[in-house]
Amino acid sequence: MTVSDVKQYHFCKAIPWINYVMGFREPQTFSMEEGKKVSHEEAAKSLNLPQPIKYEVCLKYRSLHGCVDILAGEKSFTVVENKAYRRINFSHFRYQLMAYAYLVRHSLGVVEKAILFMNGKVALELEPTEEHYTYVDHVVKKIEEVIKSDRPPIVNKDKCDFCQYRRVCPVTTYSF
Numbered sequence: 712m713t714v715s716d717v718k719q720y721h722f723c724k725a726i727p728w729i730n731y732v733m734g735f736r737e738p739q740t741f742s743m744e745e746g747k748k749v750s751h752e753e754a755a756k757s758l759n760l761p762q763p764i765k766y767e768v769c770l771k772y773r774s775l776h777g778c779v780d781i782l783a784g785e786k787s788f789t790v791v792e793n794k795a796y797r798r799i800n801f802s803h804f805r806y807q808l809m810a811y812a813y814l815v816r817h818s819l820g821v822v823e824k825a826i827l828f829m830n831g832k833v834a835l836e837l838e839p840t841e842e843h844y845t846y847v848d849h850v851v852k853k854i855e856e857v858i859k860s861d862r863p864p865i866v867n868k869d870k871c872d873f874c875q876y877r878r879v880c881p882v883t884t885y886s887f
């Protein structure tokens with residue numbers, strides 16, 4: 712399971728089910744491709760992060776894995792998720808950030824700060840706590856339950872109009 716699954720689960724619980732049970736993955740969009748060109752070096756400079764600074768650090772703890780965009784510090788760490796574009800609704804990115812902090816906490820050591828950096832600005836800054844890590848543990852278990860089930864979870868369909876999966880989703884009532 713990836714950190715991205717944690718983010719998608721918070722957008723809609725049906726997405727991990729579509730990914731793992733139906734085997735359908737969201738196609739790469741132009742904005743996703745463009746988003747990969749964002750400079751982590753420029754973000755690190757702008758945030759004045761402590762040394763040493765590492766990029767694309769891939770970590771695993773139990774069933775969860777993911778690659779942290781920027782990891783700064785030696786004994787205690789700052790974790791940065793760097794996005795090219797600012798989104799109107801980015802609440803699900805909060806959980807992605809918490810999941811990256813969780814991986815660092817369990818693999819390397821204490822996380823002082825976790826920062827969501829969007830379009831060259833700090834969109835969110837957290838000081839991760841044990842409650843955050845316990846919550847991530849809980850969500851990982853919930854996602855495991857979802858992807859073990861033969862049926863998609865019951866979800867709120869408010870976001871279907873904005874969802875990339877609406878054409879394949881067995882839950883949505885979206886019609887063309």
Ligand code: SF4
Nearest residue numbers: 723871874877880883
């Ligand atoms: S189409 Fe609706 S129900 Fe299906 S994954 Fe997207 S938000 Fe969830």
